[in-house]
Amino acid sequence: MDWQGQKLAEQLMQILLLAFAVVAFITGYFTASFQLMILTYFGGVILTTLVTVPNWPFYNRHPLKWLDSSEVEKHPKPQPSANSTSKKKPVKK
């Protein structure tokens, strides 16, 4: 899942759970059935799990652009100099 997909998954999860909670409460209240409220809500939780938890393709529409491996060789990692490794700043408590 890419970054945009993660944000989408989190938003979807929150909105879906809240919406199912409201629907479940209203259904339970007006049919005077506590059990119906719990069952409706639980069904909603399962549905939300199926939508937001697995790594569906639509969460990967903005994939990260990883650097091409041929570019890595053109820009070698900088070597640490002899001076910089001997200096160590004391940690202030």
Place this chain on the structure above:
Amino acid sequence: MHSFGYRANALLTFAITILALMCAMASLSDNLNSPSPSAHVQVLNVNWFQKQPNGNDEVSMTMNISADLQSLFTWNTKQVFVFLAAEYETPKNSLNQISLWDGIIPSKEHAKFWIHTSNKYRFIDQGRNLRGKEFNLTMHWHVMPKTGKMFADKIVMPGYRLPEEYR
């Protein structure tokens, strides 16, 4: 939200928090209910009225107990616990309360009832004060919810009197 476990955990935590909020709202909705219960007790017969060897009075009686507690039930009610108590005053105690009968009402259909019974629990005084005693019969109930706050209330029925002499 980068892994399966991370998302599943976040979802489950949020879902359970919302469930707790829904249960709190269900309990609050009980306050919207304005019940109108009624009850009536008729003492048919005082079976016996004795002084026990240890000096305390005891009485046994047969009663008709009828009540309509249907308006107490809401969608969030699990059961109603009801009991009938005899209440009277003695020189030693300003208030004596003795439970004579109790029952559990599991649903609204059972809440309108009429029973003919002798007292389920023994009516024993702390002393010998019961001859000619005037007492109230009070029906108490506890409405037990499926989630949340329990409500308790009562109906006081005054005007009952025990016999003047032992029998």
